[in-house]
Amino acid sequence: MMFVYLNGEYIPEENARISTNDRGFLFSDGIYEVIRSYDGTLFEPSAHLARLGYGARALRLTETGFDYLPEVASELIRRNGLESGDATVYIQVTRGSAPRTHRFPPKDTPLTVYVTVRRFNPHDSEQQQGIAAILVPDQRWARCDVKSTALLPNVLANQQAVDAGAFEALFVREGMLMEGTHSNVFVVVKGEVITPPLTNYILGGITRGVILELCHKLRIPHRETTLLSSDIPEMEEIMIVGTTVEVTPVRKILNVNFQNRDPGPLTRRLQSAFRERVRQGTAGIRV
Ligand code: PDD
Numbered sequence: 001m002m003f004v005y006l007n008g009e010y011i012p013e014e015n016a017r018i019s020t021n022d023r024g025f026l027f028s029d030g031i032y033e034v035i036r037s038y039d040g041t042l043f044e045p046s047a048h049l050a051r052l053g054y055g056a057r058a059l060r061l062t063e064t065g066f067d068y069l070p071e072v073a074s075e076l077i078r079r080n081g082l083e084s085g086d087a088t089v090y091i092q093v094t095r096g097s098a099p100r101t102h103r104f105p106p107k108d109t110p111l112t113v114y115v116t117v118r119r120f121n122p123h124d125s126e127q128q129q130g131i132a133a134i135l136v137p138d139q140r141w142a143r144c145d146v147k148s149t150a151l152l153p154n155v156l157a158n159q160q161a162v163d164a165g166a167f168e169a170l171f172v173r174e175g176m177l178m179e180g181t182h183s184n185v186f187v188v189v190k191g192e193v194i195t196p197p198l199t200n201y202i203l204g205g206i207t208r209g210v211i212l213e214l215c216h217k218l219r220i221p222h223r224e225t226t227l228l229s230s231d232i233p234e235m236e237e238i239m240i241v242g243t244t245v246e247v248t249p250v251r252k253i254l255n256v257n258f259q260n261r262d263p264g265p266l267t268r269r270l271q272s273a274f275r276e277r278v279r280q281g282t283a284g285i286r287v
Contacts, residue, residue: 006018018097036244042073059148082119092112092113132254136169137172164254182242182245186239191221192223196225207241249264
């Protein structure tokens with residue numbers, strides 16, 4: 001039996017109930033986080049919490065501090081016997097349950113806070129061999145910096161990738177390569193590691209931040225700057241990074257001239273640096 005956390009209680013998953021009036025259900029009026037657990041240790045919990053707080057402020061939720069959630073996640077990991085191996089923690093916070101109106105419900109409406117943990121099978125062969133991706137037009141809203149549960153464009157684009165035999169879809173907005181449906185993108189051009197800058201059009205990925213920090217530490221030339229999809233054929237390496245994909249090479253992009261590329265040296269270097277960083281079990285920025 002799996003235990004989940006819902007609104008202050010640890011309960012068996014099958015007993016977890018939310019109202020059909022929940023604004024998460026009716027409007028996707030909520031935010032979420034996915035945190036990786038390695039042998040029971042949460043990876044970068046404070047960065048995830050900071051991003052959740054940022055999203056809560058963007059949504060003008062009545063509560064924006066969720067400092068207790070890493071402890072809830074750890075308790076769930078214990079209760080579900082996931083202290084060893086890989087797991088993911090899913091956190092969702094919605095504006096709560098109230099009769100449907102577009103305007104916010106009364107201020108005293110409690111938020112819905114839901115946390116669950118799950119065994120995770122790492123994408124080892126993808127990380128070893130690299131994945132196929134496709135490019136898709138970015139049809140998302142202009143607040144991709146908020147980790148909103150409103151993920152319909154991401155869901156549709158990812159399914160389009162799967163239907164094409166690919167693993168990830170990469171969003172292109174006005175000729176610019178932005179990010180994946182559930183990952184950030186890094187490329188190598190002339191030996192330099194490049195990722196798009198943080199704007200309202202991409203998510204400030206926690207893994208992205210760690211990779212930039214590792215580049216700095218390892219003195220790998222790196223830069224945050226706009227990437228043009230038209231430059232993809234000339235790119236030496238492309239990788240996606242994220243909580244679930246960690247550092248995964250892109251082997252080919254089906255609808256562009258980027259084919260059969262073996263994972264490159266900088267991808268391999270960042271993969272092993274990332275592994276080492278996980279092994280150290282460190283948290284926070286260390287340079
Ligand atoms: N997604 N960009 C998008 C659109 C994402 O949804 C994610 C993560 C990332 C990578 O962020 P991070 O390094 O903080 O995981 C980038 C999670 C894993 C998900 O939706 O399941």
